[in-house]
Amino acid sequence: MDTHVDLGALPVDTSAPVLVTGATGYVAGWIVKALLDAGVTVHAAVRDPGNAQKVQHLQDAADASPGKLRLFASDLLREGSYTEAMRGCRIVVHTASPFVRSVRDPQRDLVDPAVRGTRNVLRTAGEVGGVERVVLTSSVAAMIGDAEDILTYPGRTVTEDSWNTTSSLTREPYSYSKTLAELEAWRIAQEQNRWRLVTVNPGLVIGPALNSAPTSESFTIARQMASGRMRFGAPRVALTVVDVREIAYAHLAAAFLPDAEGRHLLAAESTDIVDLARRLLPAYGSYPLPRRDLPKPLAVALAPAAGLERGYLRRNIGYDLRVDTTKSRRDLGVRYRPAQASMEEMFGQVVGAGGR
Ligand code: NAP
Numbered sequence: 432m433d434t435h436v437d438l439g440a441l442p443v444d445t446s447a448p449v450l451v452t453g454a455t456g457y458v459a460g461w462i463v464k465a466l467l468d469a470g471v472t473v474h475a476a477v478r479d480p481g482n483a484q485k486v487q488h489l490q491d492a493a494d495a496s497p498g499k500l501r502l503f504a505s506d507l508l509r510e511g512s513y514t515e516a517m518r519g520c521r522i523v524v525h526t527a528s529p530f531v532r533s534v535r536d537p538q539r540d541l542v543d544p545a546v547r548g549t550r551n552v553l554r555t556a557g558e559v560g561g562v563e564r565v566v567l568t569s570s571v572a573a574m575i576g577d578a579e580d581i582l583t584y585p586g587r588t589v590t591e592d593s594w595n596t597t598s599s600l601t602r603e604p605y606s607y608s609k610t611l612a613e614l615e616a617w618r619i620a621q622e623q624n625r626w627r628l629v630t631v632n633p634g635l636v637i638g639p640a641l642n643s644a645p646t647s648e649s650f651t652i653a654r655q656m657a658s659g660r661m662r663f664g665a666p667r668v669a670l671t672v673v674d675v676r677e678i679a680y681a682h683l684a685a686a687f688l689p690d691a692e693g694r695h696l697l698a699a700e701s702t703d704i705v706d707l708a709r710r711l712l713p714a715y716g717s718y719p720l721p722r723r724d725l726p727k728p729l730a731v732a733l734a735p736a737a738g739l740e741r742g743y744l745r746r747n748i749g750y751d752l753r754v755d756t757t758k759s760r761r762d763l764g765v766r767y768r769p770a771q772a773s774m775e776e777m778f779g780q781v782v783g784a785g786g787r
Contacts, residue, residue, distance in 0.1 A: 432639050432675065432770075432776055433776075434464075434641075436461060436464070436465035436468070436676050436679045436683075437470060437680070437681050438465065438589050438680065438683060439474075439764065440660060441469075441684055441687050441688065442681075442687050442688070443466075443470070443471065443683065443687050444471075444521070444522075444687060445470045445471050445472075445498075446471040446474065446483065447472075447520060447521045447561075448474045448501070448519055448520050449466055449471050449472070449473055449474065449520060449521075449522045449523075449524060449686065449765075450464070450473075450474040450476060450513070450516050450517050450524065451463050451474070451475055451476065451524045451526065451690070452476045452505065452507075452513065452523070452525045452526055452527040452552055453476070453477075453525075453526040453527025453528065454475035454476060454477050454486075454502075454519055454526075455468045455477045455478070455482075455485040455489075455523075456503070456526055456530075456540065456647060456712040457636070457638055457640045457641075457642060457644065457649055457650075457675065458534070458568060458633075458647070458675060458678055458679070459524075459527075459647045459677055460488060460489065460640065460641035460642050460681070461641060461675050461678065462524060462526065462678075462679045462682045463475055463489055463492065463500070463557050464489075464492040464496070464557070464641060464679070465499075465679045465682075465683055466498060467496040467498030467499075467500065467685065468492075468496045468497075468498065468779065469498065469683075470496075470497040470498050471501075472498060472499040472501065473493075473498060473499070473500050473501070473616075474501050474516045474517070474519075474520060474586040474761065475489055475500055475501065475502050475503065475504060475516075476503045476505035476513055476516040476527070476554075477502060477503070477504070477647070478504070478505070478506055479496060479504065479780070480502035480503070480504050483545065484643065484644065485582060486502060486521060487643070488641045488642050488643065489502075491617065492641065494733070497576055498597075500613075502664060503515055503516035503648060507527055507528075507544045507545075507548025507549060507551060507552075508543065508544060508551075509551075510551055510553075511551075511555070512561055513551065513552050513555045514555055517555055517556065517559040517562065517748045518559055519561065520559075520562060521561055521562060521563045521564065521565065521567045521588075522564050522565075522566070522628075522686045522687075523552065523556050523562055523566070523680055524550045524565075524566045524568070524686060525549065525553075525565060525566070525567050525568065526568040526682075527544075527548060527552075527673050528544065528545045528548065528549075528568070528609070528612060529541055529544050529545065529605075529608070530560065530605065530647050530648045530649070531605070531646075531648055532605055532651070532738075532748045533606035533738060534604070534649055535676070537600050537601075537604030537607070537608075537730065538600060541604050541605055541607070541608040542600070542604065542607065542608045542611060544572065544608075545608035545609065545611065546608065546611045546612050546615050547613045548612075549567070549613075549616050549619075550615055550619065551613050552565075553565060553616060553619045553620070553628075554619065555624075556625075556626055557619075557623050557625060558615070558786055560601050562625065562626045562627075563625070563626050563627070564626055564627050564629065564686060565616075565620070565626050565627070565628050565629070565632045566629050566630070566631060566682050566685045566686050566725075567612075567613065567616050567629070567631070567710040568610070568631055568682070569609055569613040569616075569630040569631065569632045569694070570606075570609040570613075570632055570633060570700065571632055571633060571634045571671055571696060571697075571754070572595060572598075572603075572605065572606035572609045572610070573594070573595055573606070573609045573610040573613040573632060574589050574590075574591075574594060574595060574608050574616075574694075574696065575589050575595055575752075576597035576598035576603055576607075577597040577598070577602065577603070577743075577746045577747060578594040578612075578669075578747045578750035578752075579597060580593070580595060580596055580597050581750065581752065581753075583596075584756065586753070587655065587753060588753040588754065588755050589696065589752065589754045589755070590696065590746045590754075590755045590758075591632075591654075591693060591694040591695065591696055591758055593696045594610065594614075595607075595609075595610045598610060600775070602742070602743075603664035603743065605648075609772040611687055613630060613632075613646070614697075616628055616630070621631065626684065627692065628739070629685040629686075629691045629692060629693065629695070630685075630693070630694045631678065631681045631682055631685055631695050631697060631721065632694055632695060632696050632697060633673050633678050633681075633697040633698070634670065634671030634672055634673050634697065634699075635649060635652075635670050635672045635700040635752070636649050636672075636673060636674075636675050636678055637653075637672045637673070637674060637675065637770065637773045637774060637777050638674040638675040638676060638773040638776055638777055639647060639675070639776040639777055639779075639780050640675075640777075640780065642704060643747075649675075649777075650702060650777070650781060652707070653774075653777050653778050654709075654781055654782045655737070656704075656708055656711070656720050656721065656778065656780050657716070657718055658719075659719035659738070660737065661704065661708075661719075661721035661756060662719035662720070662721065662722070662748060663721075663725070664705070664721050664722070664723040664724060664725040664730075665703075665704035665705050665721035665724065665725060665730075666704070666724070666725050666727075666730035666734075666737075666739070666744050666748050667700055667703050667704075667705065667709070667724040667725075667730075667748055667749060668703060668704070668744065668747045668748055669701065669702070669703055669747075669750055669751055669752035670701070670702060670704075670752065671699075671702070671754055672698065672699055672700060672702055672707065672773070672775040673697050673698050673699045673700050673767065674699060674767070674768050674770075674772075675764055675773075676768075677697065677699065677767055677768065678697060680763075681695060681697055681759060681763050681765050682763060684763035684764060684765070685763060688762075688763065688764075690762070691762060691763065692760075692762075694744070694758075695758055695759045695762070696754055696755065696756055696759060697708065697756065697760065697764055697765065698754045698756050698767075699760050699767035699768065699769065699770055699773075700767075700769075700770055701751070701753065702770065703724075704721055705721050705722065705723060705724055708720040708776055709722075710770060710771040710774045710775070710776050711774055711775065714775050714778075714779075715775075715778055715779075715782070718778075718782065720745075727744070727745075727748045727749060730744050730748060731744045731745055731748075754772075760780035
């Protein structure tokens with residue numbers, strides 16, 4: 432596994448600590464490791480610093496690097512709980528937000544932590560002196576909801592100007608939570624002039640995890656592929672994918688490049704589930720991978736068994752997804768690796784952990 436995030440000539444500032452919220456997460460693990468490897472002191476805000484299973488990989492990364500790790504107990508829904516962790520930091524990287532698709536109460540389980548949590552972290556950035564930049568992990572989900580959004584975009588292409596207008600509490604509530612959280616972040620950013628907001632908006636993140644038991648929704652597709660749940664095929668819903676190490680690099684570029692500004696769409700390619708599974712055939716062809724697109728009526732009929740909503744598939748099967756990633760390449764210097772290697776490493780981890 433390629434465990435190195437190549438920072439190239441990024442002007443990494445090691446003179447002040449960097450706060451990373453949600454440090455236990457899949458995406459954050461690679462951000463923390465890249466910072467530690469570069470010699471930065473990381474203030475890692477986590478819900479439970481005493482949970483060894485969730486923080487051991489961060490400690491291991493710190494032990495093997497010149498950077499230092501300090502753990503802080505913080506919760507998105509506990510006002511003021513990021514204050515201590517933010518002291519002395521010029522840069523705040525706010526990744527914490529629930530990334531789960533099946534929830535009982537979308538307002539309580541997704542929207543509240545995403546939006547109130549963003550407000551909590553960003554307000555603290557205004558109160559604790561010295562914060563100059565906040566990098567927010569948003570998502571392509573804040574740029575596009577249902578496929579009908581694309582029909583309204585110039586050139587039918589998703590760009591940094593695109594906003595998701597179709598998600599709601601009852602339609603893809605995770606995407607709704609990310610949209611509301613990013614909108615709230617921009618609203619708060621515009622009310623002040625102490626720190627600059629820069630957002631990273633990734634497509635579906637793929638590639639290996641540093642944490643031993645990742646809970647990120649990113650792993651759902653790989654686990655479903657391994658389990659045989661899709662052995663008769665998969666719905667052709669377009670999605671974009673990007674390797675987790677490129678996402679870590681992009682966060683550091685957004686944090687340290689003096690001129691970084693605005694939103695950044697991050698995607699290596701547009702694809703779909705069967706196309707992703709095809710990349711796994713050379714190495715993992717003995718697994719019950721999906722090998723064909725399910726016809727739309729069949730996919731819609733079988734949706735609940737696959738944990739999907741019928742309406743979601745009705746609205747989204749059969750569309751192409753065009754994205755323009757010029758800004759992330761040009762302004763942040765992101766270089767995208769092909770999805771094949773990322774998928775192989777991720778799938779290898781899933782089946783190695785008994786995920787078949
Ligand atoms: P993840 O592994 O589930 O990470 C989510 C993080 O949020 C965890 O550290 C979790 O802490 C934390 N969190 C959740 N609720 C919290 C609360 N109430 N208080 C404090 N922390 C809380 O998922 P991920 O994939 O790394 O996602 C990280 C970020 O990237 C999210 O903002 C997500 O929306 C965004 N993103 C992810 C993808 C992707 O494909 N993975 C794509 C686009 C954007 P615990 O460990 O304590 O639960």
